[in-house]
Amino acid sequence: MDMKRYLVKSNQKVSLEDYSTKEDFNLKEEELLDDILPKSIDKLKELHWRLHAEEKRGIVVVLQAMDAAGKDEAISYIFSNLTAQGLKTASFQKPSETELKHDYLWRIREGLPARGQVGILNRSHYEEVIAPKVHEDKLKDEMYPDDMEKDEVWKMRYRQINDFEQHLTENGYKVIKFFFNMSKEEQRQRLLERLKNPEKNWEFSYNDIKERRHWDEYQEAFEAMLSHTSTDFAPWYVLPADDEWYSRYIITEVMVNCLKEIDPQFPELSDEDKEKMKEAIEELENEKN
Template sequence: MDIKKYLVDCNKKVSLKDYATTEKDHFDEKEFLEEHLPKSIEKLKDLHWRLHAEEKKGIVVVLQAMDAAGKDEAISYIFSNLTAQGLTTASFQKPSETEMKHDYLWRIREGLPARGQIGILNRSHYEEVIAPRIHDDALKDEMYPEGMDKDEVWPMRYRQINDFEKHLSENGFKVIKFFFNMSKEEQRERLLERMKDPEKNWEFSFNDVKERRHWDQYQEVFEDMLSNTSTEFAPWYVLPADDEWYSRYIITEVMVDCLEKIDPQFPEISDEDREKLDEAIEELENEKN
């Protein structure tokens, strides 16, 4: 797979119409599900074990999308295949009263991984350059510098987010970001399925329909976000989210590529510990039943 096809180049003016919401020219479905995807998952599992054992680097995975785009399913399928000790997951919704008393990046730190871990942010700090632009009352006057016009807030926050992600990268934590590019019709079908199927009613929120009314505005905000925050140290990948399985495959391939560049290794035992290990092996082998 050519993962660069889905990469947002630095300083590129993004139009989501240039990115497909579905892929027509990929593998035969049976071959894809039984061969290519499992092989990619196995590579990811092996590399994740090495990352966890080495405990030198970490990876921050950002997932952003409209409702019903497949974020939760991607987490469940892909990352459920990885060792739980090497994973953290955090979900960010509307800021709490306590979170509002801090700077907008404060709450993100609790969800960041330690060295040897992959940290998944289901939504993220990018909520703070999305929701306030859709709902003007979400950005209070005290949340930006005195005398600054609201239109000046977003370039400032893009710069701050880029600096924050560069700081993470320079300190050993790679940042990879996935935007689930779903068509409006596909979202409609998925929401209706949740509403009509009693076993899926729990997944539906009336707020999903409310937010859908702002679809065009969301697309404009997403384009601006992608245009200003895809960097060499924290790139965005745009997924054809109408194809859920193929999107999951792209995520695994990007993760594998990132881990292969990190090239984590299992720690080697010291000569002193090797001697102790040999003694322990001998003790257990000579142990009477």
């Protein structure tokens, strides 16, 4: 798979119309589900074990999308295969009263992974350059400098986010970001499924319909986000999210390639530890039942 097809280059001006929401990947779904994707996940599991054992580096995974684009399902299918001790998941919704009393990046730190972990941000700091841009009433005066016009805030925040992610990178954390590029028609079908299927009613929120009315404004906000914050050290990948299984395959392969670059290794035992292990083996083998 050529990952460059989905990569947003640094300083690239993005139009989502240039990215397909549905991919003709020349694979039978059965082949993808039964063979190719499981093998890719097996590679991811092995590399993740090494990352967790080594405890030197970490990975921050950012997931952003419109509602019903498949973020939760991707997390369940892919990352549930990884060892729980080496995984951290955080979901950021509407800021709480306490969070609003701090800068907008403050709450993100609690969701960041430790060394040896993959941290998944299901929604993230990018909410602060999306929702407030679509709904300007959410951006209060105290959230930006007194001498700054409201329409200048976004350029400032893009820079701040890039600086934040560069700081993470320089301190041993890879940052990988996935945008689920879903078509408006596909979202309509998925929301209808949630409404009509009793087993999926619990997934539906009336707010999804409310936000859907601002579809075009959200697309513009996503395009600006992708254009200004995809960097060489923290790139965005645009997924053809109408194809849920293929999108999961892309995520898995990007993660595998990232871990291969890190090249984590199982820690080597010292001579002292090897001797202690030898003694422990002998004790257990000679133990009487």
